[in-house]
Amino acid sequence: MNNVLRYKDIIYYRTLAGLKSEARKNYLGYLWFIFEPLLSTGVLYFAMSHLTGNRGADAILTILVGMITWQWFEGSIMLSSLSLTTKFHIHMQVPLPKYLFPLVDIGTHTVRFACAFLLVLSVCLCLAHGPTIALLWLPVLLILQLAMIIGFSLIISISVTLMPDLKVLMQSIFRLLFFVSGIFFTAEKVPAHLLPYFHANPITIFIESFRGVILEGKAPNVSLLAYNAVITVVLFVVGGCIQSYFDKRLLKLTNV
Amino acid sequence: MSDPLIRLENTGVYYRGGWTLGARPPETPWALRGLNLEIQKGEKLGIVGRNGCGKSTLLRLLAGIITPDEGSIRYSQSGLHVQLLALGVGFEGNLTGAENAILSGLFMGKSRRHMESRLREIQEFSELADAFYHPVNTYSSGMNARLGFSIALQTDPDVFLIDEILGVGDHGFLNKSREAIQKKFKSDTTVILISHEAKTISSICSRAVWMNKGNILAQGDPVDVCKTYESQGSPSRR
Helix, strand or coil: CHHHHHHHHHHHHHHHHHHHHHHHHCCCHHHHHHHHHHHHHHHHHHHHHHHHCCCCHHHHHHHHHHHHHHHHHHHHHHHHHCHHHHCHHHHCCCCCCCCHHHHHHHHHHHHHHHHHHHHHHHHHHHHCCCCCHHHHHHHHHHHHHHHHHHHHHHHHHHHHHHCCCHHHHHHHHHHHHHHHCCCCCCHHHCCHHHHHHHCCCHHHHHHHHHHHHHHHCCCCCHHHHHHHHHHHHHHHHHHHHHHHHHCCCHHHHCCC | CCCCCEEEEEEEEECCCCCCCCCCCCCCCEEEEEEEEEECCCCEEEEECCCCCCHHHHHHHHCCCCCCCEEEEEECCCCCCEEECCCCCCCCCCCEHHHHHHHHHHHCCCCHHHHHHCHHHHHHHHCCHHHHHCEHHHCCHHHHHHHHHHHHHCCCCCEEEEECCCCCCCHHHHHHHHHHHHHHHHCCCEEEEECCCHHHHHHHCCEEEEEECCEEEEEECHHHHHHHHHHHHCHHHC
C-alpha cells in the first residue's frame, strides 16, 4: 500500500515536471496544447475540403474531434516508447517498477489532450445540438481509450528499449494508421466490403464513437466498444507479463 | 551470531549486452559468480577491488535493481530498505529544490510525508537558503551536489550502499558532508562502502571484502584484508 501511494506521488511530480518543461520549451507555452490540434486540423481541412467537397463548420469539427482523439493515442504511445531509454540513468540507481515511466509520459500527454478536449467539447456543444443524454458515454470512452493507451505502452516501452529498430517500424505503422483511421473522413466514405477491416482498427472505433456522442448525440456501437475492451484486456495481460519478466532483467540486457 | 540481514548464496550475474533468445551465450563473461556473502545488521562492510571486479554489480544486486541469474539473495525481512547513495536521482530542472527533494526521496523509497517533514533539514544542510524554492536549472553544479547530498542523507535506509562518494562540494561543505557520512558509520545503520582506497576502508569499516573477477578473494578484518589487497591486488603495486 505504501508503495502504491509512493508510485502515485512519483507519477504526480514527474507529470508536473513534464508539463512545466513542455510549457517552457516554447514562447507560447501551454497555449500549444490547444494550438497544435487546431493547426493540424487546419492543414487537413485545407487539403481535404478541396478533394472531398466537405466544407463548413461541420467538416471542421469532424476533423477536429478525429484529430484530438488520434493525437492523444499516437502522442502518448510514441512518447512512452522512449520513456525507459531516456530515464535509464535513474533505473541504474534505484529499484523502481519500469512501468512508472511510460505512465508519466501518458499522464503528461493526457493533460495536454484534456485541455484540447474540453475546449473542443464546449465549442461542439455550442455549435451542434447542445448536451444530450449520449454524453454520459464520454467517461466510458475516455477511460477505455486511456486504458488501451496504457496497455500498448506497457508492451512498447520494453520492446523499443530492447530493440530500438522497432521505433522506425512504429513510425511507419502510425503513418499508415493516420491515413486509414478516419481522422479526415467518416465511415460513409468507406466501401461496404471494406467496413469490417475499417472497424478492425480500434482507433477508428474511438474516433467514430467520440464523433457520434459529441457531434450527433448518438450512443456508440456497443459491440465495437466491447471489441476494444477485449483488446485492452489482452494488452494488459500481455503487457503485465512482459513488464514483470523484464523488470529486473532489463538492465542486464541492454545499457542504452 | 544472529541471522544475517542479507545473505547471498552462490550468486551469479552476467550482462548479455543485448537481447538474445535462449540460454546464456558461452562468450558472455560473468560479472559475479559463485558469490557467498552474509551481511549482519549494523555492520560496516568495506569492499575493495580493481575496476571491473563486480563491486558495482554487487551493489545493484543488493539494492534490488537487478536479480541474480543463478544462486539466491535473501533478505531477513520483507520491505528491507536498501539504498544506494546517489546524488540528485531524477532531478527535474523545472522543479524547485524543495519539489526535487520530495521527488528524489520518493525515488529512493521514502514517502511524500517523510520527505515533507525533512524539508527544513535538507534546506539547512544544503545551505541553499531561498534558492531552495527556485527551479534547480538555475543552480550551479556545486549547489546541485549539495542538494543531492542533503536529500540522500535524509532518506534513512536500513542499509546504506555507498559507491566512492564520501563528500561533495567546496572545502567547507566537503568537510561537513564527510562528517555526516562518518556519523552514519558510527550509527546503527548498516553501511556497505565500495572504494579503491584501501586506507579508507581499513580506517572506517568493521569488516572488509576483497573482490576479484566477480568473486571474493579474502574477507575479514579490514586492516588485514586491505594489507593483502595492497600487496597483491592494488594496481599501484604492480
